[in-house]
Amino acid sequence: MSTTSSQAPQSGTPEKHALDGIFSPQSVAVLGVTPTPGTVPYDIFHNILSSGYRGTVYPVAPGKRSICAVKAYRYVLDIEDEVDQAVIVYPANVVERALEQCGRKGIKSVIVISAGFREVGPEGIKREQRIKDICKEYGISMVGPNCLGVINTDPKVQLNASFARKMPAAGRIAFLSQSGALCTAVLDYAREKAIGFSKFVSFGNKAGVTEIELFDYLHKDPATDIILLYLEELRDGRGLMEAARRVTRGEHAKPILAIKSGRTPQGADAASSHTGSLAGEDAVCDAVFREAGIIRVSSIEQMFNSAVMYTYQPMPSNDRLAIVTNAGGPGVMATDAAVGCGLSIPRFAQSTTEKLKQALPDTANVKNPVDVIGDARADRYDAALEAVLEDPNVDQALVILTPQSMTDIEAIAEGICRVHENAKKPIACSFMGASDVQPGIQLLQQSHIPHYILPEWACEAMSDIQKIRHWRQQSIDEPKRMPVDKATAERIIYAAEPGYLNEDEALDVMKAYGLPVPEHRLAKSVDEAVAAAEQIGYPAVLRVVSHQIIHKSEVKGVALDLPDANAVSQAYETMLKNVAKMAPDATIDGILVRGMIPTGYEIILGGKRDPVFGPTIMFGLGGIYVALFKDVTFALAPMDEGTADRMIHQVKACDLLEGARGGACANIDSVRDCLVRVGQLISDFDRIGELDVNPLIAGPAKIGNMVADVRIRITE
Amino acid sequence: MERSELESRIKKVICQVLDISEDMIAMDNHFVFDLGAESTQSVELVAAFEAEFDIEMDDDSALAVDTVGGAVEYIGKYV
Numbered sequence: 001m002s003t004t005s006s007q008a009p010q011s012g013t014p015e016k017h018a019l020d021g022i023f024s025p026q027s028v029a030v031l032g033v034t035p036t037p038g039t040v041p042y043d044i045f046h047n048i049l050s051s052g053y054r055g056t057v058y059p060v061a062p063g064k065r066s067i068c069a070v071k072a073y074r075y076v077l078d079i080e081d082e083v084d085q086a087v088i089v090y091p092a093n094v095v096e097r098a099l100e101q102c103g104r105k106g107i108k109s110v111i112v113i114s115a116g117f118r119e120v121g122p123e124g125i126k127r128e129q130r131i132k133d134i135c136k137e138y139g140i141s142m143v144g145p146n147c148l149g150v151i152n153t154d155p156k157v158q159l160n161a162s163f164a165r166k167m168p169a170a171g172r173i174a175f176l177s178q179s180g181a182l183c184t185a186v187l188d189y190a191r192e193k194a195i196g197f198s199k200f201v202s203f204g205n206k207a208g209v210t211e212i213e214l215f216d217y218l219h220k221d222p223a224t225d226i227i228l229l230y231l232e233e234l235r236d237g238r239g240l241m242e243a244a245r246r247v248t249r250g251e252h253a254k255p256i257l258a259i260k261s262g263r264t265p266q267g268a269d270a271a272s273s274h275t276g277s278l279a280g281e282d283a284v285c286d287a288v289f290r291e292a293g294i295i296r297v298s299s300i301e302q303m304f305n306s307a308v309m310y311t312y313q314p315m316p317s318n319d320r321l322a323i324v325t326n327a328g329g330p331g332v333m334a335t336d337a338a339v340g341c342g343l344s345i346p347r348f349a350q351s352t353t354e355k356l357k358q359a360l361p362d363t364a365n366v367k368n369p370v371d372v373i374g375d376a377r378a379d380r381y382d383a384a385l386e387a388v389l390e391d392p393n394v395d396q397a398l399v400i401l402t403p404q405s406m407t408d409i410e411a412i413a414e415g416i417c418r419v420h421e422n423a424k425k426p427i428a429c430s431f432m433g434a435s436d437v438q439p440g441i442q443l444l445q446q447s448h449i450p451h452y453i454l455p456e457w458a459c460e461a462m463s464d465i466q467k468i469r470h471w472r473q474q475s476i477d478e479p480k481r482m483p484v485d486k487a488t489a490e491r492i493i494y495a496a497e498p499g500y501l502n503e504d505e506a507l508d509v510m511k512a513y514g515l516p517v518p519e520h521r522l523a524k525s526v527d528e529a530v531a532a533a534e535q536i537g538y539p540a541v542l543r544v545v546s547h548q549i550i551h552k553s554e555v556k557g558v559a560l561d562l563p564d565a566n567a568v569s570q571a572y573e574t575m576l577k578n579v580a581k582m583a584p585d586a587t588i589d590g591i592l593v594r595g596m597i598p599t600g601y602e603i604i605l606g607g608k609r610d611p612v613f614g615p616t617i618m619f620g621l622g623g624i625y626v627a628l629f630k631d632v633t634f635a636l637a638p639m640d641e642g643t644a645d646r647m648i649h650q651v652k653a654c655d656l657l658e659g660a661r662g663g664a665c666a667n668i669d670s671v672r673d674c675l676v677r678v679g680q681l682i683s684d685f686d687r688i689g690e691l692d693v694n695p696l697i698a699g700p701a702k703i704g705n706m707v708a709d710v711r712i713r714i715t716e
Numbered sequence: 717m718e719r720s721e722l723e724s725r726i727k728k729v730i731c732q733v734l735d736i737s738e739d740m741i742a743m744d745n746h747f748v749f750d751l752g753a754e755s756t757q758s759v760e761l762v763a764a765f766e767a768e769f770d771i772e773m774d775d776d777s778a779l780a781v782d783t784v785g786g787a788v789e790y791i792g793k794y795v
Contacts, residue, residue, distance in 0.1 A: 032748075034752070036754060039754070061752055062740075062750055062751055063735070074740075074750075074752075090748060090749065091748055093748075093782070094748050094749040097749050
């Protein structure tokens with residue numbers, strides 16, 4: 001990345017940034033403009049002219065004297081002046097030539113609108129690589145290709161370098177999208193809801209500038225309070241997490257709300273064919289977003305509902321919600337929704353109840369949710385809203401209105417606006433309906449009071465604000481390094497051929513990393529097996545060891561609870577016969593002898609090297625329940641103890657470990673310790689492709705845990 | 717047909733369709749990047765070449781020709 005050499009207009013960004021030339025150029029050349037209205041090349045040029053852009057714009061249109069009465073140039077190299085930014089709208093097959101000329105002209109910021117790159121297959125992938133190479137050669141920051149463009153509403157810049165139909169209103173929200181088409185729909189949606197933007201970026205195939213650089217820019221952008229992101233494909237999961245943490249925490253923290261499409265396998269397939277995306281495993285993505293402080297939302301509606309709440313209202317100090325309504329049913333629905341998404345409905349202080357009793361008729365409900373009764377006019381709403389906002393047990397208020405014959409909608413809205421002017425706590429409204437309530441909604445929106453057609457949406461938005469608040473309070477430590485015997489693990493792992501380690505080797509690796517493993521010996525004869533059992537103690541367990549046998553039980557390669565030497569001897573012989581019959585091609589490396597493991601809760605600690613996120617750790621209910629209940633969660637490795645602790649508390653099985661319904665409590669400290677150690681192990685060795693500790697027997701607090709089975713797959 | 721005559725007639729067609737002057741045109745010029753052809757004009761160029769030389773070209777391969785020199789080579793095979 002390089003900074004622009006020109007003096008960018010005062011867009012509000014105090015210090016120079018590599019993306020200043022993208023958002024605040026002094027001059028823009030549009031390459032490939034045509035004189036035909038209704039085409040992308042013409043519309044982009046026309047949008048820059050008509051948006052009131054404060055800089056200079058040059059059309060590059062071979063063979064044309066002028067475009068829209070502006071002198072045209074055959075090549076960008078023909079422009080006499082310095083040019084800060086180029087917008088390339090040529091067909092894909094000549095983008096390289098255009099970009100090359102931009103490089104020679106010294107242009108450091110380029111937006112490539114053109115499609116026909118990696119999203120169209122192998123030829124497009126090669127073409128995209130070539131333009132990336134040109135950008136690298138000339139130090140160009142490139143947005144796109146295959147994008148809608150960039151909009152900066154800053155009045156000192158006023159740049160609409162996109163083919164969106166209209167320039168959006170100025171606002172405090174930055175919107176970033178990998179999908180250009182979604183951008184146009186969002187702009188239309190936002191206009192209807194009177195939502196403004198600070199920056200609006202479609203970054204398409206993200207061959208150059210990605211969401212990570214954009215996060216960094218917007219973090220420093222004084223015009224932006226919150227960042228909204230639509231993402232189809234993640235390529236650098238760790239980079240995203242680190243960048244998001246920088247943005248969402250600290251002194252100038254800004255929330256990030258994101259939609260990551262491709263939640264379902266079918267959705268991921270659609271994403272692949274749409275922008276050439278390869279969606280990462282959604283559950284891992286979910287976990288990474290959570291650990292990065294990115295609020296993952298499921299719809300555009302939720303995204304903007306929450307963004308408006310954050311942008312227009314103060315941050316509440318806690319999660320306690322007061323509801324004021326003129327209808328019982330919606331009040332109950334709102335209460336259910338609020339509780340369902342983690343908000344609390346507090347009891348009012350006595351003084352508040354007294355105030356409500358004085359202001360409301362006897363039939364009103366003065367408890368939370370407050371029912372001001374169907375015939376309520378503005379005076380009742382005013383009094384109730386003021387009273388609940390003054391209550392020390394209340395952190396925020398939701399006002400619900402249903403349009404009844406005597407409901408003075410506009411007067412009530414005006415009253416809420418008056419209360420809002422002096423309020424220090426957030427207020428949201430839900431004027432339920434569509435047509436009759438519209439004048440009231442407009443008044444609320446003009447006063448920047450968030451309005452939601454359904455009270456459930458208001459609760460969801462308030463809940464997202466709580467997530468932002470919690471995230472800012474959450475401590476994050478550096479990954480913890482445990483004392484381990486790395487040399488022993490290294491010797492085993494690097495000596496192994498690709499494939500699964502034998503069980504004895506895998507147990508030795510686990511032991512080297514401090515996980516509790518049962519005492520074990522590898523026996524190669526009956527005598528060795530009996531001697532081992534005598535040493536370890538009875539009852540004994542025998543398990544066949546072979547690189548070719550993954551599922552031991554399926555070939556009768558496991559014998560449990562053997563009480564004495566005779567039983568061990570018999571089981572050994574029988575096992576060899578059975579395995580020889582059921583897996584005749586397998587090479588038997590020996591029989592593992594170990595003791596029985598005490599019963600406890602079966603949990604799984606898994607590890608996987610994800611192509612997008614790198615080493616990841618899975619935790620959840622183990623044994624046969626893994627596939628059945630899928631009660632698992634993920635995090636990136638290595639991890640700190642706080643992350644391990646959150647993983648444990650994210651799964652439903654945590655209740656079991658904590659002794660639900662009178663059950664024994666597991667040693668959760670020890671489980672957390674195991675998680676951190678497994679994370680350290682997979683992070684330390686690139687050759688570990690996957691590992692499964694399944695089950696780890698989580699015994700009662702005094703006994704601790706024991707690895708009952710482990711598989712480690714070694715890669716090339 | 718002499719190559720010089722072929723080039724001259726091709727340039728004349730290009731000038732007419734793209735509404736540009738002949739002195740702009742060089743043999744290595746790209747129809748889009750150097751001469752400003754829009755996508756619809758590519759189709760018009762093929763039709764105009766066919767009319768000028770009274771030939772019928774394969775549409776796909778004709779549209780794949782992207783330079784003036786390439787057009788001279790391509791049309792030369794038909795005339």
